[in-house]
Amino acid sequence: MVKAVACHNTGFNFGLNKNEAILYLACLSLGPSSVQTIAKGANIHRTTVYPIIDGLMKKGIMKTEVHGLKKLFTVENPEKLESIIELKKEQLKQILPELTAIHSLKSGESFIKYYVFFCKLSLWA
DSSP: OOOHHHHEEEETTTTTOOOHHHHHHHHHHHBBBBBHHHHHHTTOOOHHHHHHHHHHHHHTTTEEEEEETTTEEEEEHHHHHHHHHHHHHHHHHHHHHHHHHHHHHHHOOOOOOOOOOOOOOOOOO
């Protein structure tokens, strides 16, 4: 697990939060495992592991395997991380012209400042 901690400390996260990165690295070294085994390997409470696994499954880098009556969890091939990053890069390239247009519109447009004053009038009889 020393290598996993060293890898995490060198900036390994690629859009993963700290616990997700630790869990991913633990699962990578453990292979298909139960939640209890993953929790021990990652040194994270078992009840905390479930939402982390759900988050990793939604990101597409973790999956389940059923062996008999046991449900085991495993991570996808590390090369899948590269494809996820490439997909996000392509999505950014698609919307970048629109974002640039919005930015240039905001910085080049003129604006009107207006001030609101409140006056208190008193009438003395």
